[in-house]
Amino acid sequence: MRAFLSSKKAAPWLFLSPVILFALVFFVLPVVFAAYVSLTTWDSLTPPRWVGLRNYEYLLTRDPVFLRTLWQTLYFAIGTLAIGVPLALVLAYAFSRSRHQGLWRVLYTVPMVTNIVAIGFIFWFVFRQTDGLLNRVLGLFGLPGPGWLTDPGLAMTSAILVFVWMELGRNMLLFAAGLGSIDESYYEAAKLDGAGHWQLFRFVTLPLLRPTLLFVVITGFISGMSYFTLMLVLFPGTQGGPSRAALTTGQYMYQMAFEDLRMGRASAVSYILFALVSVVTLIQLRVMRRGGVDAH
């Protein structure tokens, strides 16, 4: 037995044994358990009762809030990408051509290592209508200061701005790494052909940056779709912002599970969201691949 345990044949399994044990208890079991619970009604205090697909049917056809949260979540995920990706790209372009990169890197990545509670509270103060930093700055230019966190029409946009701020450094570093891996000879060749700055960017940089772009867009989309911790801090004491305008599907699921104790329906929400994220991610992969990229 001892000889077997130290043999080369047994070694990989021994090395993998903690991982396998973990995978069974904290991955396979939860995935199966959540799927089962989503087919029941369960308040966690009395035994679950089987209801088949009724939770899914309720959420997709009758729940007035659920579909709204899906749209709001999509708005958040797409909004963060639409603002954050071009911004990070432009900054990465400037960054990779600058001196003192160590300094810039530190300044831009500090939000990445700041805990989300601190970020949420920092911006809760920055966004205050009467005396917040943002409206003070707007006031310097004679602009009116809106209620960033209290106006239902603005609440989700404010959350998007904070999220863009949080992710900017990460995306900038990723793009800068991508830019750095582009061989200088492509630029030389294009310049010999008389390409200008914009043409260099459009026909050399952008196509060669596609793998990085794909990575940033897909990971950003997945995290944007599942995100809600920020909203918990930005809109304290509300059910997802003013008039629930900043309620995402993730937070809706969380409230359903841990405040209303509707574990079955909440599990169904998480599976619908998971399915949606997977489908959109696959479409993104397909589209980007057709564009001639084979990353990952």
Place this chain on the structure above:
Amino acid sequence: MADTSLPAAAPAVAALAEAAAGPPVRPGGRGRRIAWAVLTYTLLTLGALVMVLPFLDMLLGALRTPAERLARPPVYWPRDPQWGNFVRVFDELPLLRWLANSLGVTAAITVLQILTSAMGGYALAKFHFRGRLGMFRFAVGAQMFPFFIFLIPWFFILRYFPLVGGNNLLGVGGMGLLGSYAALVLPFAVSWYGIFLMRQFFLAIPDELLDAARMDGAGEFYIFFRIALPLVGSGLATLAIFVFLYHWNEVLWTMTVTRTAPDLQTLPVGIYLLRGAFEQEATKSLQQAAICVSVLPVLIVFLALQRYYVASVTSGSVKG
């Protein structure tokens, strides 16, 4: 506002002068080169201001007196900075307890993840066995599962964990692992991404080296711990710093399982859940001081180890 921009702008101005003088800006006319440099550094400086000003806003907030907060209009620049708030907040809130919890939980998770990732990555990189491809695909595929899927099942798996926390063999009777540090640590003992990352590092070690040790009669565990592991030191450091910073800032899960167990709360979670203590405008300076305290330790770690951190961020995008 103008004077806050000075410290950040000063190096930019110096850099501007340098950049105008020579490469690495791409060639072109001297006038164009300067125009590009101006554009580049204006952009970077503006962005940096947006990154840094919210932190300064929080610091200024922590230094205001209650009277300055209640004044109409409220005072922005504290005239009499209340540095004492950073001491007082330790009396008002159990910050040291939260700090110790953060440190203990994060350290435990980091050690466990390093160990399981290194062992798992080593097995997948350096052994040929039936099921290897399947295990690898599983580790890659598992990364696709978003965190929110696990919130509910993890909670109840810990709650009904057999034979611990007053539970019997069937997992009923007590609270299981809920209300213990294990609830904060165990669900994060393994990282699929970590296994994937460490496998990349182990692939770079030549098989001949390990086989030579085997010829000399070394056992598999000796080879792993004494030969293979020291060769992937930079990989371990990269993973460790990434895991540490990530879990130091983890809030959602910790909040879920410690809502009713204040003794287990970590620094950010404690500050979030005790926000009710700062409803009064006059006390908000203390809340902002607490937030400063929660940001500072990790900022120091980050500044000391930022080289590794940057590597860990970009390593995820490298083709695997």
